[in-house]
Amino acid sequence: MRRRGVGAGAIAKKKLEEMSKQLETFRGHLEQFASKHKQDIRKSPQFRMQFQNMCAAIGVDPLASGKGFWSEMLGVGDFYYELGVQIVEVCLALRHRNGGLMMLDELHKRVLKSRGKLAQDVSQDDLIRAIKKLKVLGNGFSMIQMGGSYLVQSVPAELNMDHTTVLQLAEENGYTSAAEVKAALKWEPERIDHILTYLLREGLAWLDIQATDGPQYWFPALCSQDAALELNETSP
Amino acid sequence: MGFSWPWQYSFQPFFTLQPNMETRQKQLAAWCSLVLDYCRHHRLYTLDLQEAQESVLFNNRQIQRKLPSEVVIIVLEELRKKGNVEWQDKGKNRCLVLWRRPEEWGNLLYQWVNKVGLTNTVCTLYELINGEDTVKEEFHGLEEWLMLRALQCLQDEGKAEVFGVGEGQGVKFF
Numbered sequence: 001m002r003r004r005g006v007g008a009g010a011i012a013k014k015k016l017e018e019m020s021k022q023l024e025t026f027r028g029h030l031e032q033f034a035s036k037h038k039q040d041i042r043k044s045p046q047f048r049m050q051f052q053n054m055c056a057a058i059g060v061d062p063l064a065s066g067k068g069f070w071s072e073m074l075g076v077g078d079f080y081y082e083l084g085v086q087i088v089e090v091c092l093a094l095r096h097r098n099g100g101l102m103m104l105d106e107l108h109k110r111v112l113k114s115r116g117k118l119a120q121d122v123s124q125d126d127l128i129r130a131i132k133k134l135k136v137l138g139n140g141f142s143m144i145q146m147g148g149s150y151l152v153q154s155v156p157a158e159l160n161m162d163h164t165t166v167l168q169l170a171e172e173n174g175y176t177s178a179a180e181v182k183a184a185l186k187w188e189p190e191r192i193d194h195i196l197t198y199l200l201r202e203g204l205a206w207l208d209i210q211a212t213d214g215p216q217y218w219f220p221a222l223c224s225q226d227a228a229l230e231l232n233e234t235s236p
Numbered sequence: 237m238g239f240s241w242p243w244q245y246s247f248q249p250f251f252t253l254q255p256n257m258e259t260r261q262k263q264l265a266a267w268c269s270l271v272l273d274y275c276r277h278h279r280l281y282t283l284d285l286q287e288a289q290e291s292v293l294f295n296n297r298q299i300q301r302k303l304p305s306e307v308v309i310i311v312l313e314e315l316r317k318k319g320n321v322e323w324q325d326k327g328k329n330r331c332l333v334l335w336r337r338p339e340e341w342g343n344l345l346y347q348w349v350n351k352v353g354l355t356n357t358v359c360t361l362y363e364l365i366n367g368e369d370t371v372k373e374e375f376h377g378l379e380e381w382l383m384l385r386a387l388q389c390l391q392d393e394g395k396a397e398v399f400g401v402g403e404g405q406g407v408k409f410f
Contacts (some may be wrong), residue, residue: 096262097243175248203259204247211300218249 005072030054042079045123052129073127083122083130086111087183098205100155101167101221104128104143107152123189146171151221167219174223175216239277242270253310267285267303267311272320276335282381283312285329334382341375341386346372346395349409361387361405 144151170176199205254260294303315321390396
């Protein structure tokens with residue numbers, strides 16, 4: 001019994017040594033790969049995403065710290081840090097308009113615009129990574145899944161499932177109404193009223209009482225900003 | 237050049253007074269700038285409330301939304317507090333829209349006077365408003381009552397003196 005136990009331990013120890021050796025080798029290769037393809041990682045959003053996935057597979061997070069081999073080697077830490085600052089700037093600049101909610105597409109467009117044409121390309125995946133890093137600063141930033149995309153929230157309003165469900169319902173038209181919520185979700189009138197009132201109070205929704213079929217709750221964050229085209233004054 | 241409307245103008249709830257105070261403040265601020273920009277663009281100095289109700293300013297037919305008259309009054313009252321609107325009757329049916337306040341017109345005028353060296357000279361109001369020398373100036377074509385008020389402001393500051401010349405009026409700048 002005793003002999004067998006020692007034997008098994010030795011084998012396990014040997015295996016562990018082998019595995020960590022393998023992992024070391026793999027890390028080494030990854031580092032070589034990273035330094036070789038530094039330019040590609042910086043320039044191409046697709047390449048960057050694949051590299052991030054590779055790193056995640058072996059438990060390396062190049063964004064985990066500002067210092068250390070990865071960020072110094074690639075400057076990726078700086079890249080996401082810079083991107084984070086740009087995201088905060090865009091969100092702040094538009095907060096008076098949308099109450100602190102913005103579709104990821106819209107944010108993407110505006111970040112690209114603010115970076116200028118000469119800056120390296122940035123994908124929505126990069127934005128999502130940068131926003132996740134911003135969460136470290138507190139609960140100011142979060143993302144709400146909306147169909148195939150995300151709604152980025154830059155104010156600390158507490159949004160629960162009911163709120164986000166209503167937002168998802170409003171996504172298509174940019175607005176919703178008590179009647180629509182009732183038809184789609186079969187909620188009690190009190191619950192609907194409570195949720196819609198909350199969204200108004202948090203400044204996320206605007207009320208329109210001139211629609212023919214009852215009050216509508218509009219979300220500037222969900223209305224395409226391009227719709228506000230400059231109207232020719234003779235056209236209305 | 238066409239007038240460029242702000243994004244809010246095609247946003248339906250902009251035409252409903254917002255129940256949330258913070259949102260309402262943003263809404264009223266946007267309405268105030270819209271009214272001033274619109275009047276400046278069209279060089280309008282007065283608003284008749286009944287007419288204004290039907291004008292494109294408060295009535296966006298494309299989205300079938302109209303700012304209710306009581307909200308129009310709230311917006312104009314906001315502007316009155318800032319010195320940009322003066323009611324012409326107690327019933328609040330007509331008002332002056334001073335998209336540039338009289339003292340601002342006065343300053344503009346006085347800058348020009350100094351630039352062209354007209355201090356210690358007498359000019360008629362007609363010259364200032366319609367003269368060839370002022371064609372390129374913003375105050376060219378200004379309504380006479382407003383020009384007088386601007387000059388009055390300068391007079392109060394000791395920069396000008398207004399007096400009657402024959403049938404019209406004249407001014408001497410210091």
